[in-house]
Amino acid sequence: MTHACAYSADRPARTEALLHAERLCAARGVRLTPLRRRVLELVQSRTEAVKAYDLLAQLSTEDHAAKPPTVYRALDFLLEQGLVHRVDSLNAFVGCNHPDTPHAAHLLLCSQCGRVEELHSDTMDAAIAQTVAATGFFAHHARLEVQGLCAACAASTRPARRA
Ligand SMILES: [Zn+2]
Ligand SMILES: [Zn+2]
Numbered sequence: 001m002t003h004a005c006a007y008s009a010d011r012p013a014r015t016e017a018l019l020h021a022e023r024l025c026a027a028r029g030v031r032l033t034p035l036r037r038r039v040l041e042l043v044q045s046r047t048e049a050v051k052a053y054d055l056l057a058q059l060s061t062e063d064h065a066a067k068p069p070t071v072y073r074a075l076d077f078l079l080e081q082g083l084v085h086r087v088d089s090l091n092a093f094v095g096c097n098h099p100d101t102p103h104a105a106h107l108l109l110c111s112q113c114g115r116v117e118e119l120h121s122d123t124m125d126a127a128i129a130q131t132v133a134a135t136g137f138f139a140h141h142a143r144l145e146v147q148g149l150c151a152a153c154a155a156s157t158r159p160a161r162r163a
Helices: 011-028 034-044 052-060 068-080 122-134 151-162
Strands: 002-006 084-087 092-095 106-110 116-121 145-148
Touching: 002 122, 011 034, 034 052, 034 068, 034 092, 052 068, 068 084, 068 092, 084 106, 116 122
Parallel strands: 106 145
Antiparallel strands: 002 116, 084 092, 106 116
């Protein structure tokens, strides 16, 4: 099974995602503090990956007394709870649309518009696991970050190249 999952930054979807995060944290007995909630909201409001210092800049214009360690701790919490994913190659973060179950999220990164999509593929996971195991290496986890153009950007740049 393979499917790509685009982040939706429209308001109803964001509100629903935040409510879902609240319910999830309540069920797990962990606290989604106002700052953690606001950081999550800021990450979810974008379709592209967000860097920690952008979050800091935004938060410093608001009421939150957000110092770098506070924001990093909030991000660590959100990562632990699976509510956001780290984009290693960009040193940035994206929201996760299905935080209920832990999963290896491969990421498709558009170099033109910055859009990030999550890719889930059992076939790919199995192929990576098998290929790596064959070398004798014992993998804890494997996650791909694929650079390129999203479908919309690819469609809009192709005619220009032909012209
Ligand atoms: Zn995810
Ligand atoms: Zn794009």
